[in-house]
Amino acid sequence: MDIVTQVLSGVFALGPVAAMLGASILGVFIGALPGLNPVMAIALLLPLTYSMEPLVALGMVAGIYNGSMYGGAIPAILLRIPGTPAAIATTFDGYPMAQRGEAARALKIACWSSALGGTASAIALMTIGPILARATLAFGPAEYFWIAMFGMASIGVLVGSDAAKGLMAATLGLLLGTVGLDQLSGAARFTFDQVWLLSGLDLIVILVGLYALPPVIALAESADLKGLSAAQLKLEPAKVPWSEIRGFVPTWIRSSLIGIGVGILPGAGGNIAAFLSYNAAKSASDDPDSFGKGNPAGVAAAECGNNADNAASMIPALTLGIPGNVVAALVLGALLIHGLQPGPQLFHQNPSLVGGFMVQMLLTSLLILAVGGAAATKVFAQVQRLPGVLLVPTILVLMAVGVYVINGRIVDLWIMFAAGLAGYVFEKVNVPLAPIVLGLILGPMAEQNVRRALLISRGDVTELVTRPISAVIALATLGLILLPILSAISRRRRRA
C-alpha cells in the first residue's frame, strides 16, 4: 500500500501533471503535422529532460507519445496523409468519411478509439510488467548478457526488411557503445587521444541526430511552400450517438488485444498493430465490402490498435531492457539520463518511478479525450496551414540548442550532425536505425555482464550456456538469428 501512495503522490504533484497535460497537447500538434513524428519529438525532448525530475521527464515522454499517436489521425482523416506511419490504416476509411462530409465524426471516433486503446495498453503494462519483473529475480550476469543479446538480435532481425543489415547495424551500435573509458579496467578505447571522447559517445546526441535530422532533410526535399488553405481544413460539427459508440465495443476489445500483443513483441510497431486490427475488424464484419469506403469501424479499429501498442511496447523494455519499438528505446534512453539502468533490476530498485511512469501512460491516454475534443481538434488541424519549409530551420535550431545544453560543447553539435547524415544515408540504403540505438543502450550492459559472468566462472565460457535460464535465452537468440536463413532455405525448397 505504501508504494501505491508513493506512486500516486509522485504522479499527481504539480510538475508531473503540468508536464503530462502540456506534452499531450504538444503531442497532438506534432502528430498532426505530417513529416514530424513521435520518435523525432521525443528525441528532441530528451536533452531538455536532463535537469528535470524523472517523473516530469517521463510524464512529458508519455504525453508526447500518446498525444502524437492520436494526432496522426487528423491529417490521415482530413487529407489522406498519415501524420505518423501508424495512421496509414486510418486513411482507408477516415478519408472517405471526410469526403462524405463526416470528418468531424471520424475524428471523434478516432479520439475515443485512441484513448481506449491507450488505456487498455497501460492497464496491460501495469499488470503484466510487474509479473514479468518478478520472474527476472532469478537472473544472474550470464542471463542479463543473453537478455541483451536476445534484445539486439530481435530488433536486428525483426526491424527493417533485411536481417543481415539489421544485425550489422546492431553490431555497429554495440561497437559505438565501447567508445570511451572501459568501466571495469579504466582503459581508454577508440578515443584517439581526444579528451572529450573519454566519457564515450553521448546517447542523446546520437539519438537526436539519427532520428531528428533525416525527417528534417525529407521535409526540405518536399519543399512545401504554401501549407493548406483554411477551406481545406474546415470541419462541420458532428455528434456520435451512444448507440453507435456501444457498437464499437467488440472492435475496441479485439483491437486492444491485438495492439497489446504486437506491442509486447520486439520489433513490431504501431503500424503493424493498426493493420492487423483493421483486417480483424474487416474479417469480423457483416459487411466487409464497406471497409475502405468510409466504414467508421475501420477508423475505430486502426486507431484503437495503434494506440494499444504504445504502453505494451514498454513491457519488455522496462522489465527486460528490450524495447518493443523505437519509442520504447527512447524511453530507455530517458531512464539512462536519470541514472536508471533499464532492465530487470529497474523494478526492484526504483518501483515508485516505474509505477509512476505506468500511471502516466494511463493518464495521458485518458487525457486524449480532454485535449482531443472537437474544438481542440479544429485548432490542431490548423497547424497544417504552416508551410513545411518554415519547419526545416526551426527543427534544426531546436536540435542544436537541445544537444548543446547537455554538455555545453560545440563538438556535440558536429557529432549530432554527422550521426544525422549517417542516419539519412542508412535509411536510404535500408539499414535500420533502431538496432544502432539499442546497441548503444544495451552494449555496456552486455559487456559488463559477460565479463562479470566470466570472472565468476574463472574464465569458463561454457558457464554462459550451461545455466538453465541462460541456455534457453541463448537458444532463443540463436533461433532468432537463424530464422531468416531457415526461412530463405524453406522458400527456396518450396520454389524447387
Add this chain to the structure above:
Amino acid sequence: MERRQDIVLGTVFAALGIFAAVKAAAYSGASGTYPMVLGLVLSGFGLLVAGRGVVRGRAEPRPLTNHTGRVFITVAIGAVYLAIVPILGFYTASALVVLALPVALGFRQPVLLALATAVFIGIVWAVFSIVLEKPLPTEFRQTF
C-alpha cells in the same frame, strides 16, 4: 544502383570492423577482447552484405536523395550554421538560419518569414534563457 549501394555499404562496414578489431587488439587484456570480437563480427556482416550484393544484387534504381539540390542546400546551410554558432552566438546564428534556409528552398513571403523567425526565436529565448536558464554560446556583440 541497389547492387552498387550494397557492395559499397558492405565494404565500408567490413573495413570499419577490421579497423576496430586491429585497434582493439592493442588494448590490454579483457578490455580489448570484446571490441575486437565486435569488430570481427561487424566485418563479417559487412562482407556478407557486400558479397550478397555481388552475387544477387539487382540493378534497379534506388536514388539516395529525392531532390539532390535541396538536400545539398539544407546540409550546407546546416553545416554553416553549426560553424557560425561559436562565432556569432546562438541567437544571432539561429535567426540567420531560420531566415536563410526557407529562402534558399524557395520561400518568398518576407513578412511571414520575418514574423515566424521573430516568434520562434522569442519562444526559444523565453524557454531556454529565461525559464530553463541554460547557458548558450555567447552573442558576438556581447564581447565588445
